[in-house]
Amino acid sequence: MTMTTPPGWYPDPGAPGVERWWDGTAWTGHTRAQGEQAYGPSRPVTPSQPVTVVAGPPTPRRRGPLVAAAAAAVVLVAAVVGGVAVLGKGDAGTPKAAGSTTGITATDVTNSPAPKASSQPSSDPHTLVDQLNGITLPIPDGWEKTDDMVGGLVTMQTKDTYNCPGDFGFCPHGRVTTTTATSTDLKTAEAIAKHDIGDAANATYDRDPAGSRLYGGITSHREVGAGPVVVNGRTGYLVRWEVRTGAGPGGYVESLAFPSTVGSEAMIIARFAFDAGPAGPPLALMDTITRGITPIGGGQNGGVGSSLAPPSL
Incomplete structure (x- = not known):
């Protein structure tokens, strides 16, 4: 059923444990920890036009600078603690971002030798x-x-x-x-x-x-x-x-x-x-x-x- 999503705090799928403010039209740069009441607009923003959604909260169209920075910090800390940053390559040789589920793993890097041309006499x-x-x-x-x-x-x-x-x-x-x-x-x-x-x-x-x-x-x-x-x-x-x-x-x-x-x-x-x-x-x-x-x-x-x-x- 089509409906207009009212302004409010909704879980940000791009940042677990974080809520982002939906102004009734688009996602804003305001975020807060899930369940926190003191951060964000003091009052809801009046929607200017309806938004069509299918069941569930809307998917963010962009990530605010604060959430992006927080996510980057988490990745950086994980890389420092783990001691390994994994970069994979797609089928066409295009580099993928660290943490990609289709990229190579640290085990692949350690155990897979560089390819050699077996036809070389x-x-x-x-x-x-x-x-x-x-x-x-x-x-x-x-x-x-x-x-x-x-x-x-x-x-x-x-x-x-x-x-x-x-x-x-x-x-x-x-x-x-x-x-x-x-x-x-x-x-x-x-x-x-x-x-x-x-x-x-x-x-x-x-x-x-x-x-x-x-x-x-x-x-x-x-x-x-x-x-x-x-x-x-x-x-x-x-x-x-x-x-x-x-x-x-x-x-x-x-x-x-x-x-x-x-x-x-x-x-x-x-x-x-x-x-x-x-x-x-x-x-x-x-x-x-x-x-x-x-x-x-x-x-x-x-x-x-x-x-x-x-x-x-």
């Missing part, structure tokens, strides 16, 4: 992933992924290290890195590999990026192999040097250049550096790693030169 301890160039390399037994803090290269090396024979530090017995060729003048894999081999040798056995001479510097070198090779289904080119150093056993360095199968098909450079002597990895492992280079997701490209094999060195 980089989680495989046997695979080195170069996301930029779209390739993966097999990580041999006894090797591991490492961080190149200076050059930011994709890197793996032998787990076993030893005291560097030159300047202070720890040296691995073998190391492999991949990067994108940056030269704009050199267009072929052969030209890039021949140009890079000197830098590859110097970076490992002469001076490191910090300027240390971990092996006492390179005293001499000789080319022990060069030729075309299929990498990831594309024809590439490699150059391999044997280097002698001022301290330690010296080693073998290889620059391998080949085109990527993704994006603009820019040239990729893989650098190999293996110590010489019985402690160094076998040279055949360079070819094994080369044959294992594949596109991210697996499979072979099967492009030009797929009938070639790594040259005998």
